[in-house]
Each structure stands twice: as C-alpha cells, then as structure tokens.
Amino acid sequence: MVENPDAKLALVVDDSEMQCMILKNLLMEEGYRVLTGNDGARGVALYIEHLPDLVLMDINMPVMDGYEAAKRIKSLSPNSLAPLIFITSMDSDQAFVDSIEAGGDGILTRPFSPEVFKAKIKSIQRISNLYSQVKNLQQEQQQDAELAEQIMSGVIEARNFALDRIGIIKQAAALFSGDIQLTALCPGGNVNVLLGDFTGHGLRSSIGAIPLAETFRVMTKKGFSLLEIIDQINRQLYELLPVDLFCCVCCVSISSHERSAYVFNAGLPDTYIFNFEGKIKHKISSNHIPLGVMPNLLPQAQLQVFSVENNDRVVLISDGILEARNHQGEMYGARRFEFAAKQGFYHGDIPGKVFDAVDEFCQGRPQEDDLSLIDIPCHGWEQIPASDEAAHSLAISEMHDLYLESEPSWKWQLKLTGQRLALVNPVPMAMGQIQEIEGNGEHWNNMYSILTELYVNALDHGILRLNSELKNSAAGFAHYFMVRESRLKNLTCGMIDISLSYHPLQSGGKMIITIVDDGEGFDLAAFYEHRLKLKQADKVMLCGRGIDLVHQLCEKLEYMDGGNKVQATYVWAK
The missing domain is CATH 3.40.50.2300 (Response regulator)
Known part of the structure; x- marks a missing residue:
C-alpha cells in the first residue's frame, strides 16, 4: 500500500x-x-x-x-x-x-x-x-479583534493632542481596553483632557469609545464649553449603551490664560493637582454619577475650578490602579499611589514610576482591570496669537478697501434674552456659520478668541455684573466661576445681540463683530486707568488679559454707548 x-x-x-x-x-x-x-x-x-x-x-x-x-x-x-x-x-x-x-x-x-x-x-x-x-475560528476571531483594536486605537489615540507633553500610559486587562484617554486643543488655547472607564473591560466595554471620542473632539474644536461637552456625551451614551453599561469619566480643561483647572469628576477616583515639589494641592473627588446612567446631568452638576501655577501638574487615574491586588489579596490603594507619584516627580516620569510600582506590588498576579493614568502639565498652553505681519501688510496695501463703508457679502445675527443667555452658547454657533460659508482656516482660531472674549465680557460684566477683580486672589478664578454659575441659574432678564459682517478683500478678508448688551456697560478707559494704578503700585492684575489679547488680534476695537456696545474689526490675509 x-x-x-x-x-x-x-x-x-x-x-x-x-x-x-x-x-x-x-x-x-x-x-x-x-x-x-x-x-x-x-x-x-x-x-x-x-x-x-x-x-x-x-x-x-x-x-x-x-x-x-x-x-x-x-x-x-x-x-x-x-x-x-x-x-x-x-x-x-x-x-x-x-x-x-x-x-x-x-x-x-x-x-x-x-x-x-x-x-x-x-x-x-x-x-x-x-x-x-x-x-481556527478562534484564531480568525483573534486576528479580527486585533485588527479592530488597531483601528480603534488609530481612531481614538493617534489623534490625541500634545502626546509629547501629556503623559498617557495604559495597560489593558484584555485585548480591548475599557479605558479611554483623550486630549484636544480648544480654539482659544485651552487644552481639554478626558479619562473614561467603561463598565468592565474587553470588547463589550469599548463599544462607546469611538462615538465618545468623536463628540469630545468635534465639540472641543468648535469651542463648546467643557460642561456642554460632558452634557452631550452623557446624552449620547445614555441613548447608545445598554442599561448595564456606563462610563465613569473625569474631564479637565487647563487654562494657562486664566491659570485655572476646570474639573468634572463623574465616578472616577480622586483627581490630583500636585505642586512643583510633588505635594498634593488638591484631591478632587467625584461629585456626579457616571455618564450614561441618566438622560440628563444632575441639576446641580457644575465644574470645579482650581487655581494652578506654572509648575503644577494634574494627574488622572482609573480605579484599576487603586484596586490592583497582590497574591495576598491586598489592594494597591491611594496611599501607595500618592507615594509613587511623588517619586515620579523626582525622576521626571510620573506615569512610569506609578506603573512600575503597581507591577512590583502585584508580583505577577493576573490583572483584573484596565489601568490608566494621564499626567498633564499646567503650563505652556498659552495661546500665541497668529502673526499679524501679513494682515498688517494687507491693511496698508488695501487701506481704501479696509476702511471703505461697503456692503458686506453676508451678515449673521443672533439675539439672546433672559434665560436663553444661561442655556445657549452662541460662540460655537457663530463659528460654525462662519466655517460653513467661508471654509476652514487657522485665522478662525483668532476669530474664536475675539468673539469669546467680547461675548463673555458682555455677559459677565454687563448682564451678570461680575467684578473682574474677583480674579485677583489666589483662588479668585474658582470663586469668580462659582458666583457666575449661581447668577446664571437665576438669570431671568437681560439681552445680548451679536452680529457678524463679512467683507472680502482682494488678498484676505475683514470681519466686523458687533456685540450689544443692555447691562451696566463696560468703561474701558476706567479699566485701563485702574490697571495702570495697580502697575505703578507693583500689584499684579490677573484680569483684563482677554481685552489685551483682543487688542493684539484686531485692527480696531471700539466701545460705544457707555460701554454697552463694542465693535471689533478683524483682518486676515490668505
């Protein structure tokens, strides 16, 4: 045979x-x-x-x-x-x-x-x-899962902002991680960071990661506030996920301009703010249920605001770190984490030192949950205005067109009154309209900053009657923000009218922004006089930097009608 x-x-x-x-x-x-x-x-x-x-x-x-x-x-x-x-x-x-x-x-x-x-x-x-x-089927499924994980990682992580400066480290308990780490740059120069921890781990726990990431990035890019972004993510997860699947989230917005950190912690372990010596300045506990549990955020939901210095760092962690166990069943815990984080300051590597310490503690015991840590420096996020040299040259060469009272090619206007002032953020709406008509461009970042500063100035000082000098104390921004939120919730009257007028130029464009409010008005001359006195007395004035920025960016800035009307002319070159 x-x-x-x-x-x-x-x-x-x-x-x-x-x-x-x-x-x-x-x-x-x-x-x-x-x-x-x-x-x-x-x-x-x-x-x-x-x-x-x-x-x-x-x-x-x-x-x-x-x-x-x-x-x-x-x-x-x-x-x-x-x-x-x-x-x-x-x-x-x-x-x-x-x-x-x-x-x-x-x-x-x-x-x-x-x-x-x-x-x-x-x-x-x-x-x-x-x-x-x-x-064979298992091998095919494994290959498909690995490909899907690579695609998800590319969609979610590869598009993160400032990966060279923000320390992100994770260790999944399975092929698919239930943790998600996102960073994005706001048009005004702030940096938004999100750490999310979906229920459990593995493929099922990661199904909400892509829509969450897209919502976070798109809304950040359009200039929505952090609380607006969180509210939309919550609604989306509530509609998308099954009832037993939700996401613990901590969102942070770092503003170098305001020297503040805005924090919203919904179900994650304490978020830490460390000073330059590695000492804990603040431990920010969760004050909201996880996202996706209810259709709307709780009525009392608001951001927590903390003043930060240039050398401070904000550190976010998932509960997988604190709940990691050794062979004796003992949890790693907050005390060990805080010690390891301080060692990380001395060695310039907080994520690395913390994960090394966790691995050593667990002694090779199989990982039960995903581990994640994000380390964010609080400095270096200042907005640097785009060079105005090209726009200045354009202004000189087209002086006649620049100041000619011509008819605009298009106009946009929105008037908000009463409670709508507390519920609607018109800046992303205006920017969306501009980009829909004129397309994208880096010069719109400057436009966003101008529009934001002028609108917030009209709302905060004209309608809400907030005193800018509240910001001059160590915790001034936090106090200012709390008072602002309180007055917004009780707002029943007031009016702000925003109008944009676009004038094309041969080598660029001109936008005239006009904002009118019916509040007390803003006395620009008195403001500068007061700041000069503080400067002469060697006193630091933290407020007013927004107006300075607008002056730098605009060709012309003028307050009229007792400070109730402001008109800014922004010019850019193609």
Whole structure:
C-alpha cells in the first residue's frame, strides 16, 4: 500500500511488536500514516519529532509506562487536542479512571473487533476535527479583534493632542481596553483632557469609545464649553449603551490664560493637582454619577475650578490602579499611589514610576482591570496669537478697501434674552456659520478668541455684573466661576445681540463683530486707568488679559454707548 504524504499521521506505542503491527494495519486501512515505538520514552521522543494527529498508547511498558508518557505528551500540546487513546487488557474501573487522569481521551480494552476499533478511531477523529475547526475560528476571531483594536486605537489615540507633553500610559486587562484617554486643543488655547472607564473591560466595554471620542473632539474644536461637552456625551451614551453599561469619566480643561483647572469628576477616583515639589494641592473627588446612567446631568452638576501655577501638574487615574491586588489579596490603594507619584516627580516620569510600582506590588498576579493614568502639565498652553505681519501688510496695501463703508457679502445675527443667555452658547454657533460659508482656516482660531472674549465680557460684566477683580486672589478664578454659575441659574432678564459682517478683500478678508448688551456697560478707559494704578503700585492684575489679547488680534476695537456696545474689526490675509 502506497502512503499518502498528506494523510493524517498516527503514533502507536506498545512494547509488543505484534500489537504494533496489528494496530498499524488497522490504522492504515483508515487512511493513516503510522509510526511505532516500543516504550513510553520512545513514544514521547517520536511525538516531539513528528507531532502526530493521533496517539495510541499501551499502559504497561518498560522504561516509561503509558500514564507517564501520556502526561508528558499532553504537557507538550496545551493548545491542541492531541487525541490519545489507551489500548490495554486491564478491564477495571480504576484503569479507566487512571487513563482519564493521565490525559487520555478514550480507552479501548482488548480483545476488540476491527469494527469497534475503527468506530472508536472515527469517533475520536471527529472530535479532533471539530476541535481544529473551533481553534481556527478562534484564531480568525483573534486576528479580527486585533485588527479592530488597531483601528480603534488609530481612531481614538493617534489623534490625541500634545502626546509629547501629556503623559498617557495604559495597560489593558484584555485585548480591548475599557479605558479611554483623550486630549484636544480648544480654539482659544485651552487644552481639554478626558479619562473614561467603561463598565468592565474587553470588547463589550469599548463599544462607546469611538462615538465618545468623536463628540469630545468635534465639540472641543468648535469651542463648546467643557460642561456642554460632558452634557452631550452623557446624552449620547445614555441613548447608545445598554442599561448595564456606563462610563465613569473625569474631564479637565487647563487654562494657562486664566491659570485655572476646570474639573468634572463623574465616578472616577480622586483627581490630583500636585505642586512643583510633588505635594498634593488638591484631591478632587467625584461629585456626579457616571455618564450614561441618566438622560440628563444632575441639576446641580457644575465644574470645579482650581487655581494652578506654572509648575503644577494634574494627574488622572482609573480605579484599576487603586484596586490592583497582590497574591495576598491586598489592594494597591491611594496611599501607595500618592507615594509613587511623588517619586515620579523626582525622576521626571510620573506615569512610569506609578506603573512600575503597581507591577512590583502585584508580583505577577493576573490583572483584573484596565489601568490608566494621564499626567498633564499646567503650563505652556498659552495661546500665541497668529502673526499679524501679513494682515498688517494687507491693511496698508488695501487701506481704501479696509476702511471703505461697503456692503458686506453676508451678515449673521443672533439675539439672546433672559434665560436663553444661561442655556445657549452662541460662540460655537457663530463659528460654525462662519466655517460653513467661508471654509476652514487657522485665522478662525483668532476669530474664536475675539468673539469669546467680547461675548463673555458682555455677559459677565454687563448682564451678570461680575467684578473682574474677583480674579485677583489666589483662588479668585474658582470663586469668580462659582458666583457666575449661581447668577446664571437665576438669570431671568437681560439681552445680548451679536452680529457678524463679512467683507472680502482682494488678498484676505475683514470681519466686523458687533456685540450689544443692555447691562451696566463696560468703561474701558476706567479699566485701563485702574490697571495702570495697580502697575505703578507693583500689584499684579490677573484680569483684563482677554481685552489685551483682543487688542493684539484686531485692527480696531471700539466701545460705544457707555460701554454697552463694542465693535471689533478683524483682518486676515490668505
């Protein structure tokens, strides 16, 4: 009989040459190629060399018995079935039990007919084929999952902002991480950071990651406030996720301009603000339920505001770090994290030192949850106005067109009154209209800053009657923000009218922004006079930097009608 080189390979191990010959002939009749060995040790050696598809093993043999040989063979193939049948004359319950415990997948007791033998071989081979199909499917699923994870990582993480400055480190408990880390630059120069922890881990826990990331990035880019972004994410997750799946989130917005950190913690461990020595300045606990649990944020939901210095750092962590366990079942805990974070300050690597400490503590115990940490410096995010040299040259060369009272090519206007002033943020709406008509461009970042500063000035000082000097204390911005939120919630009257007028120029464009309010008005001259006195007295005035920025960016800035009307002219070159 000519052997088929593609036929399955069987290994027969028996100290009787006669039994080996009989079993070999029966297997060849079933289409197998056959190897034979006369003791357990030889059988193991042949298995290692040839990796057969089927093993028939006698029990009582010299050098190494069948039980020991079977155990070694099974230990060599933990990820495959490697079907093994014991062939024996021992007809007892104990022999059957010992055979199964040694790793046997079946047992045949002599004497048996050729028909029974062949039926047994077909049965075990059917199981082996099914096992191989399942393994192939698992491998395909694993490959698909790895591809999906790569795509998700590319969509979510590769587009993060300032990866060279913001320390992000994560360690997933499964292929798919239930944690999500996002960073994005606001049009006005602030940086927004989000750490999210979906329920559980693995593929199911990551299904909300892509829509969450897109909402966070798009709304940040359009200039929506942090609380508006959080509110929209909450609504989206509530509509998208099943009832048992939600997301603990901590969002932070760092404003170098205001020297403040705005924090919203919904279900994550404490967020930390460390000073330059690694000492804890603030521990910001969760003050809201996780996102996606309810259709709307809680009525009392608001940002917490903290003053920060240039060398401060904000650190966000997921609960997987604090709840990591060693072999004794002890949790890593907040105290160990705080110590490791301080060591990270000394070595200039907070994420690395914390994760090294967690790994050392866990002593190789399998990870139960995803681990994540984000380390954010509080300096270097100042907005640098785009160079005005090109716009200035344009203004000189087109002086006539620049100041000519011509009809605009288009106008946009929005008037808000009463409670709508507290509920609607018109700046992203205005910017969306501009970009829809005129397309994208870097000069619109300057436009966003101008529009934001002038609108906030009209709302805060004209309508809400807030005193800018509240910002001059160490915790001034935090106090200012709390008073602002309180007055906004109780706002029932007031009016702000915004209008944009676009005038195309040959080599660029001109936008005239006009904002009118019915509040107390803003006395620009008195403001500058007061600031000059403070400067002469060597006192620092933190407020007013927004007006300075607008002056730098605009060709013209004028307050009229007792400070209730402001008109700014912004010019840019193509």
